[in-house]
Amino acid sequence: MGELRRPFSKAIAVLRWLVDASHGSYGVREISAAMNAPVTTTHRALNALLQEGLVVKNDSNRYTLSLEAYRLGLALAPKSPWREVCMPFVRRASRETGETAAFSIFDPVRLQRFTAARMESDHAVTIVDRGYWKPLHAGASGLALLSFLDEATQAEVLGMPNISRETTQTIIDPIELRKKMEAVRAKGYAVTRGQLIAGVVGIGAPVFHPDGRLLGSMYVSIPEQRFAERREDPIAASLLACCSAFTNQLARGWTG
Amino acid sequence: MGELRRPFSKAIAVLRWLVDASHGSYGVREISAAMNAPVTTTHRALNALLQEGLVVKNDSNRYTLSLEAYRLGLALAPKSPWREVCMPFVRRASRETGETAAFSIFDPVRLQRFTAARMESDHAVTIVDRGYWKPLHAGASGLALLSFLDEATQAEVLGMPNISRETTQTIIDPIELRKKMEAVRAKGYAVTRGQLIAGVVGIGAPVFHPDGRLLGSMYVSIPEQRFAERREDPIAASLLACCSAFTNQLARGWTG
DNA sequence: TTGAAGTGTTTCTTTTAGTGGAACGAATGG
DNA sequence: CCATTCGTTCCACTAAAAGAAACACTTCAA
Known part of the structure; x- marks a missing residue:
C-alpha cells in the first residue's frame, strides 16, 4: 500500500x-x-x-x-539577476510606446515563460497579470519566443499536452500555429489580439543572448480600444530597437 | 549511528x-x-x-x-502584506527628513527584526544593508523595539545567547542596555551612533498596532559626517508623526 | 609522468520517520 | 440536537534518509 x-x-x-x-x-x-x-x-x-x-x-x-x-x-527578488539587467530596457520601451511594457524570461527547461519586469503606462487603464509561468503558444510574448526556437524544440512545445485554449482567440491547431510562427519570423516580431487576455493587443519581440541563444522577449500590452493599426509599425520598431540594445548591453560584459 | x-x-x-x-x-x-x-x-x-x-x-x-x-x-515580494502598507510612510519619512528612511518589522517569535521597506535619500552617500534578520539590542531600529516590549520579553532578549558586539559601539552589558532602554522610553525614540554600522547615526521610533502590540519601527540612517546635534529634534518629531500616522491608518480598516 | 589532493557521485546497511486509512474530539449550523 | 464539517492523532507498514567509505574524475605540482 x-x-x-x-x-x-x-x-x-x-x-x-x-x-x-x-x-x-x-x-x-x-x-x-x-x-x-x-x-x-x-x-x-x-x-x-x-x-x-x-x-x-x-x-x-x-x-x-x-x-x-x-x-x-x-x-530574493532584488537579487534576481534578471530584473536589474532588463529594467532599463523595459522602462525605455514603455516610455517610447506610451504603453505598458514588460520583459518575459524564457525557461529552456520548462519551455515556458514568465514576466520578470513590467513598467505600467501612465494611462488610467492598464493591464495586470500575475506573473506565473505562461505557455509559449499564446500571446505575443510567447509567440515571439516560440517562433525563434529551433525546429526540435518547437516540435516539443507543439506536442506538449498543455496546448490550452486561453481565450477564444488562442490558436491551438498545430498547422495554424506553424503558419502564424512563420509570419512572426518574417516580420521579426509578433502581434496578437486577445490570445491570452480578451481585449488586449500584444506586440512582442525576441531578445537574444550575444551567444545566440534565446533569452526572453520584450512586449507591449495595449487595450484593444486604444490600439490603431497605424501604431503597429512605430511600436514594433521601438520594441526591436530595445531588444537589440538589450543584446548589445549583454555583449558588453555580462556573463549570464 | x-x-x-x-x-x-x-x-x-x-x-x-x-x-x-x-x-x-x-x-x-x-x-x-x-x-x-x-x-x-x-x-x-x-x-x-x-x-x-x-x-x-x-x-x-x-x-x-x-x-x-x-x-x-x-x-512573493509584491504580495508581502507589509510593503504596500508601510511604503507610503517610509516615503514620507524620507521626504521630510531628507535622509534614508526604512521600516523594520518585529517578529515576536524570533525576537528579531528585519527591514521590509526602505527609501533611499537623494544624497550621493547612502546606507545600504542586506535585509536579513537583525538583533534588537543594537542600533536605533532594534532599540526602538526592545525598549517598548513587555518586561518578560525584554528579559528573554537580554538573556539570549546572541547578544553580539556588532561594532565597537554596540552595548552588550545588560545593565547598560537597560539604562539605554530607559532613556529611549523617556524620549519616545532611540538615537544611536555606529552601533550596527560604524559611522552611521540611527534614529528610530516604534510603530504600534491599534490593538497595542508592537509591530515594528521606523528609522532614519544618516552618515555621521552629515549629522548635526540640532537635527535630532526635527527628525525625531517627523519620525514620531509618521509612526502615529501609520498606527492611525491601521486603525482605519486593516485586519493585520 | 606520476601521484596527491581536490572535486561530485554512488554504494551500502541500518533504522527512522513518512504513509494514509480510520478513528477522534471540537466546532459549526441547520 | 444530530449531522456535518473541521484539524488532529493513531497505527502497522515499509520506503527512503542517514552517513561512512569507496569510486570516478579533474587538477595541479613534483
Whole structure:
C-alpha cells in the first residue's frame, strides 16, 4: 500500500501553492484538495513548514505564509539577476510606446515563460497579470519566443499536452500555429489580439543572448480600444530597437 | 549511528543559505561545510532541490538558485502584506527628513527584526544593508523595539545567547542596555551612533498596532559626517508623526 | 609522468520517520 | 440536537534518509 515517499516534494508543493495561489489563510483540507493528496500527508507537510517557520497557524487553525517566507521573497527578488539587467530596457520601451511594457524570461527547461519586469503606462487603464509561468503558444510574448526556437524544440512545445485554449482567440491547431510562427519570423516580431487576455493587443519581440541563444522577449500590452493599426509599425520598431540594445548591453560584459 | 532524520529541514536549510548568502554558484562540499552536515546528506538535499527545480547544476557541477526560485521570490515580494502598507510612510519619512528612511518589522517569535521597506535619500552617500534578520539590542531600529516590549520579553532578549558586539559601539552589558532602554522610553525614540554600522547615526521610533502590540519601527540612517546635534529634534518629531500616522491608518480598516 | 589532493557521485546497511486509512474530539449550523 | 464539517492523532507498514567509505574524475605540482 505504501505510496511513493517524497516528503520534501510534498512540502514544497504546498509552499509553492501558497505562494502562487494565495493571499489569505487556508485550512488543511482545502490545501489537501488542491494538492490532490491525503489530508494526513498535507497535514504533515504543513507541520514541516511550520517548524521551518515558513508558514504560521492562526487562532482558528488556518495556515498562512509567515513573515519569514515573505522575507525570503523580499531578499530574493532584488537579487534576481534578471530584473536589474532588463529594467532599463523595459522602462525605455514603455516610455517610447506610451504603453505598458514588460520583459518575459524564457525557461529552456520548462519551455515556458514568465514576466520578470513590467513598467505600467501612465494611462488610467492598464493591464495586470500575475506573473506565473505562461505557455509559449499564446500571446505575443510567447509567440515571439516560440517562433525563434529551433525546429526540435518547437516540435516539443507543439506536442506538449498543455496546448490550452486561453481565450477564444488562442490558436491551438498545430498547422495554424506553424503558419502564424512563420509570419512572426518574417516580420521579426509578433502581434496578437486577445490570445491570452480578451481585449488586449500584444506586440512582442525576441531578445537574444550575444551567444545566440534565446533569452526572453520584450512586449507591449495595449487595450484593444486604444490600439490603431497605424501604431503597429512605430511600436514594433521601438520594441526591436530595445531588444537589440538589450543584446548589445549583454555583449558588453555580462556573463549570464 | 542513525542521526535525526529531517530531509525537509535539511533541504530548506540549503535553500535558505543559498538565498541569504548567495550570488553565485557553489560546490557540494562548500555548501556541506556551511550546513555543518555530511556531504552525502547535502548532496541528497541538493538533488531534492534540483528535482523541484529550485536550484540548477551548471556544467562544472556547481549549484545555483534557479530561475524558478527567483520567480517565487518575485511573485512573493509584491504580495508581502507589509510593503504596500508601510511604503507610503517610509516615503514620507524620507521626504521630510531628507535622509534614508526604512521600516523594520518585529517578529515576536524570533525576537528579531528585519527591514521590509526602505527609501533611499537623494544624497550621493547612502546606507545600504542586506535585509536579513537583525538583533534588537543594537542600533536605533532594534532599540526602538526592545525598549517598548513587555518586561518578560525584554528579559528573554537580554538573556539570549546572541547578544553580539556588532561594532565597537554596540552595548552588550545588560545593565547598560537597560539604562539605554530607559532613556529611549523617556524620549519616545532611540538615537544611536555606529552601533550596527560604524559611522552611521540611527534614529528610530516604534510603530504600534491599534490593538497595542508592537509591530515594528521606523528609522532614519544618516552618515555621521552629515549629522548635526540640532537635527535630532526635527527628525525625531517627523519620525514620531509618521509612526502615529501609520498606527492611525491601521486603525482605519486593516485586519493585520 | 606520476601521484596527491581536490572535486561530485554512488554504494551500502541500518533504522527512522513518512504513509494514509480510520478513528477522534471540537466546532459549526441547520 | 444530530449531522456535518473541521484539524488532529493513531497505527502497522515499509520506503527512503542517514552517513561512512569507496569510486570516478579533474587538477595541479613534483
